[in-house]
Amino acid sequence: MRIVVVGGGPAGIRAVEQLVRAGVTPIWIEEGPDGGGRITQRPPPGFTRDHAALYGADAGRARRLHATLDAMKPRTDWRPDTLVWNIRPQDKVLHTLTNGAAQGEVAYDALILCTGAMDRVLPLPGWTLPGVTTLGGAQVALKSQGVGIGANPVLIGTGPLLWLTALQYAKAGAKPAAVLDTTDFLTKARFGAGMLWNLPTLLRGMGLFAQLKLRGVKLHEDITPLAIEGVDGVTAVHWRDAAWKEHVTPCDAVGMGWGLKPEAQLADLAGVPFDYDATQQNWVPRKDVAGRAPVAGVYLAGDGAGIGGVEVAELAGARAALAALGDAHLPSDMALTQHLDGRLRTERRFRKALEQAFPYPAKLAARMEDSTSVCRCEVITAGELRAAAAADAPEVNRAKAFSRVGMGRCQGRLCGTPAAAVLAKALSVEVPEVGRLRGQPPVKPVPLQQVG
């Protein structure tokens, strides 16, 4: 039985753990040099800050995950620095690229995809300037290299990651010039109640808020970002407060992010159908509660299967592995399965509230000025996209064919969400009606010399 796990984050670690427990030796593939995933991203060897400094309140989790990660490596066929860039589902074969140079093919009987998520962005005038990055990018810079994106960054967006990043920067010695949250207090308060399902996490969120205040970081809610100013780098952010007063905040960098979006291109290439999740405002690959995709032999877990956060990622990773084992008539822990199912149900309710409390500002995206570039790879403006809509592009794939939006190196991973919002508004339809960009291999750029 060849089981392949893609992704060495929390979901992948917990999936592999269950497989090894059942006596299976999976092939375990991770794009990065080490496992840990996003939230518990590991610094390179020789890096000295300890877990507490790096991961704050998540230090305990990070320690546990890293211990399992290290214990599992020798008991699996662990392949770091290896990108899975294509799937041939008919043949059950993955295409891999190791160290950016060595090409490989990996055959599987069962495939567990734990590919994580990436930030969603809201394009603004100036967002393509050097010095502007995603919140995730800002965090990764801090966690894996110990350098921030700037000494006085402005952080814009919404969601727990916004506050968390701000606090991590404050603790690392930077002084965030401002934290600009596009969500108003009422929305957060209204749906915050739903988060009582998970009191500890809710309290942590509130704790974050308090700590930021304590450190004198300026927090503004219900803001509208207007533009990022600068020539060769960032010098200021223009924004409008809830009372429509305009502000200019000087800064040396910008981190921005509005929640997360599943990195589900591999599921797409595997032939898994997608559904629109209106709460998450994301297209999500279809799966059952255990993580089974409707494509035989394909299992999905973690943020790549729909945003659930780290707790869900760990639970769902283990659950998907148990499903794969059970389907292959290998020993699987029934009691654990039941326990996981119960926990996952509770977490889902919490998550729903969380997403509602921090919505993607699709309205702001839809109102973007004609001159703002939506697609930074191909430099396509909102105006060009609207022209495509006028030229009869009732869905995103045709808008892509007409305007080139999403054709560049990111393959629409970044611009897909705002482009859909712009297009839907231009066509006066709801966002799900304009569909989803179909995935095309490679999922990330691959050197020409190395295909095949």
Added chain:
Amino acid sequence: MKKALVIGGGLHGLSTALHLARTPGWQVTLLERRHVGRHSSGVNAGGVRRLGRALPEIALSVIAAEMWQNITALVGDDCGFRATGQVKVAESTADMAKNEARVAQVRALGWSHEEVVDQVEVRRLLPAVSRHVVGAIVTRDDGSADPMRTVMAFRRAAEQAGVTIVEGVAVTGLEATAEGTIRVDTDQGPYEAERVANCAGAWAPDLAALTGETIPCGTKASMMIVTERLPPFVDPTVGATARALSFKQTAAGTVVIGGGHQGRNDKAAETSTVLFGSLAHAARIAAEIFPCVAQARIVRSWTGTEARPPDDMPVIGESRTLPGLFHSFGFSGHGFQLSPAAGAAVAELMARGATNLPVAPFTQDRFTVPA
């Protein structure tokens, strides 16, 4: 008004419908199963090429080239057409000899668009070309256009000429009526017309088979890859004499590489998938001819499907089993360039039963009647 139906909203269907609607007395409806440009016509490499055509195709291709030079007059948009030239490089003296023989043959037939050039000239045309390239055949006023833009321009022109385009309707049957017309069954009810064009691309031979006519035909699933943007280094579209390659840098800077390398096709599902094994081959050839792309990274790949008769030439002609039905398919990976002229020919065949345009070599009889 006489009624005509065109099946298939690719460029050949659109072009046929456009020309027929501009013929007095015809009312044209086009039926497309998905949406206009969904298959080959929307995803091809946009090469507008006479260079290297099979001899029986040259005459039609030359007429098409003239239409491309004036494409705005035909459809009201320039379709992104740029006459940047097509170059087919020679990598050995054997290639050069082959090229000289080829051009002599083309010239003997009275055509002058193909020209042999030496190493000095090929380096002038393609400064980034590998030093081992010894010469080339060029057609200086060939070029390329933007496929999706072309599809939309043809669509708009057809609609302005009075064509009714219906998307999301699949033809499921064809039958002669007692009145001498053709009944066209679809998944949304029947249509009836005096003339019908079968421009259903990869699926056209299946429609012919529904009328009891077997036309030998395989399918092609040509693949393309695209690199990240690179600084501009090549204007013309480039091919090779002895190896399968088509290579073009777009205005955006990306390099589009193809050349007929085949992916996997699933006709029933209307999908085709990239097979990277054979694309690797294309990538290798590209990097050997343009060393500057060796380090480039691929960002995207795709395939498109179309019909391919055994001799790689289209089938254009009236059905032998259902009079009034006209086939136009099987362009075998090079029908983009032919579409303005082929559509004009098919429209004439439908309206008058004859055409002066040079499509006689393409009847399906070539597979059944011994030469």
